Amino acid sequence: MTKPKVLISDKMDANAARIFKERGCDVDVITGKTPEELKEIIGQYDGLAIRSSTKVTAEILEAATNLKVIGRAGIGVDNVDIPSASARGVVVMNTPFGNSITTAEHAIAMIMALARQIPEANARTQAGEWPKSAFMGVEVTGKTLGLIGAGNIGSIVASRALGLKMKVAAYDPFLTPERAVELGVEKVDLGALLERADFISLHTPLTDETRNILSRERMEQCKKGVRIVNCARGGLVDEAALKDLLDSGHVAGAALDVFAKEPPAPDHPLFGTQNFICTPHLGASTTEAQVNVALQVAEQMADYLVNGGVTNALNMPSLSAEEAPKLKPYMALAENLGSLVGQLAHGELPKISIETEGAAAQLNQKPIVGAVLAGLMKRYSSSVNMVNAPYLAKERGMEIREIRNDRGGIYHTLIRVTVETSQGRRSVAGTLFSNGAPRLVEMFGISIEADLAGHMLYIANRDMPGFIGSVGQILGEAGINIGTFHLGRREQGGDAILLLSVDNKVPQELLDKICKVPNVQRVWPLHF
The missing domain is CATH 3.40.50.720 (NAD(P)-binding Rossmann-like Domain)
Structure with missing residues (x-):
């Protein structure tokens, strides 16, 4: 696994570089660069550690194609274009307590x-x-x-x-x-x-x-x-x-x-x-303070790059390194649910509600909400993550509602995502199995158990005999292998759902052929 690479572009205590290395990052200390020189090298780094000298402008961020986090050793972040960083999915952290x-x-x-x-x-x-x-x-x-x-x-x-x-x-x-x-x-x-x-x-x-x-x-x-x-x-x-x-x-x-x-x-x-x-901006200028902020920014950035922990971020919810392992499977489930409704819903989505039940309701909700939005907003842009997804949602005028139900229902833990569409409300829900594996358990009011991974087909149909055989025959004749097969129906002979995982992307002509199968109402390709 490639180590995250960090650039320290301003003078700070040498212990910062040591901490980065000890925590699994490669680090370069290159100070005094002009904006033009910084633009030439910033694209190779995952993290940028700064004090007040480096100005992280929109132009610098445009060149920072791999950048994931900016850490300011100190409180003030006037030298960072936070809106531009957020739009590009870059976390901006400071160290508000070190000095x-x-x-x-x-x-x-x-x-x-x-x-x-x-x-x-x-x-x-x-x-x-x-x-x-x-x-x-x-x-x-x-x-x-x-x-x-x-x-x-x-x-x-x-x-x-x-x-x-x-x-x-x-x-x-x-x-x-x-x-x-x-x-x-x-x-x-x-x-x-x-x-x-x-x-x-x-x-x-x-x-x-x-x-x-x-x-x-x-x-x-x-x-x-x-x-x-x-x-x-x-x-x-x-x-x-x-x-x-x-x-x-x-x-x-x-x-x-x-x-x-x-x-x-x-x-x-x-x-x-x-x-x-x-005095010449000496508020934070003591030996103790400069050591403290250098150590803190290195610890925070390394935790994010290596473990996914988020501390003192200014443009995304905090997520401690201790919380991250527990929340990781929930965030994976939440992102898949957001992606599912995002791929299936037509038109604008003015309202979205994110509901947690049982064990999920006891957790830090902000990362779960951010993960849902990250999955959902991929319908608009492929370069979406938890940092910029809330900003993209806000730009599109989406109203986001959070609901927490401490008491569990059928499942010990559940996340439900509901969106308002031109066709009405669309809701999907998922849970975690005992091994932490995320699983879809409800789709548009119909119970169905399915893994959401890879290439999939969503087929809405009437529950009638012969339908499954017809779809399987079409895919088999085209050399498309079916990995998993998940069925759900509202009632016998009523609305039904088929979710298929397939080994390859299904071409459009094959989708059109499946659409012509009797009782098929809608066919839609999915990818996770």
Whole structure:
């Protein structure tokens, strides 16, 4: 079996390459490539491990014909075109926890530096002055810290600030009241935070909703003398407005570790402004953090490439390496069921429902749903997998419904896929046998047991004598060998189904001949 091949294209701890090798991957460390040079070599790799230097654009992805996963050693993925990666079925992972403490500590350091004007006092003292009376700081004890974003890093900042005896108010649409109590913070809306905060620290990703979340108008709403810290992402603060409000004294101080454009121009308007501190994106720059994120990205990518485990993915459901073996047969069954309805249904499929019963209902549902969609969307494109299938379904306006029934029925475990078609609802269901083998057990309301594999024929007919012999004779005379033979009927003399597995693809002229057999209603070739 060929080992997955990984490219590390940015400088990171050498242990990352070691972990890739130990976990069954071949790895090349080639850093400093231009986009054109990267395009020339990226096609030979299954995985790409990066930090912030490599820009994974749509053009790079187009050349990455074998790429399966991109791993970002760090949190921010602004340098990855995630929509393009998703459309091409490439998993994008980050390491959101490896540098959380380091970034949180940097934010706290910035708060203290602002409170006591440490950088400017240091510079003037080392210049030979003794400007003791020029610097009158403020205590942080008893002051209110306003957190914009209370996720992983924000919550660590909150705990450190509480240790400094600050009061913490947090604005985060995803922060539940229960979690706020657990963190010891007060959950507030953004307007209340701006009015009350003595210090504001931002800890949110850069999205269309958060871009310039501290706009000129919002900073003007802040209480006079507020101090602002941004160690999250550039673009969250209107830098031109911040310059004006620092000059006017409305904002008493600001500390930025990140800028809208990095590196900023040498003549950036904030440079040289009184009570302004900046660092060159050092939030994650500690020895411990860089080792942690390098190790984590290597572990995550290797787990995916070798075992199918998905951790900290931004464009597909997580699936731990421990879950993967248990879910693998369910995902195979789900993909086959999706493929079956996708091959047999005509026209657009506006609605699809995915129902699990019994043991299947106790599992992580997202990979099962993704597998159904991967099978179903192959009717539109052959290059479909669990990553891009949900995006393709969304593009086509499909409504997807998940149903979980914990109590089992006839089978100890069952997956049922139902689609809405122009001819009405079409439903198929399958189970796993004790050996983990997937098996179709119901098709369009008719009980039938069949393996779904290789070339098959689906024949809908009336249950009448002589039909089976006629079909067998036609295939036999044409030299088409029948592998398996599965029958199901609604009632004696009523609607019936025949599923045949055959050793070769059945040519169209033979399908037309079978269609002319008395009582045959429909013949359709299948392939799994």
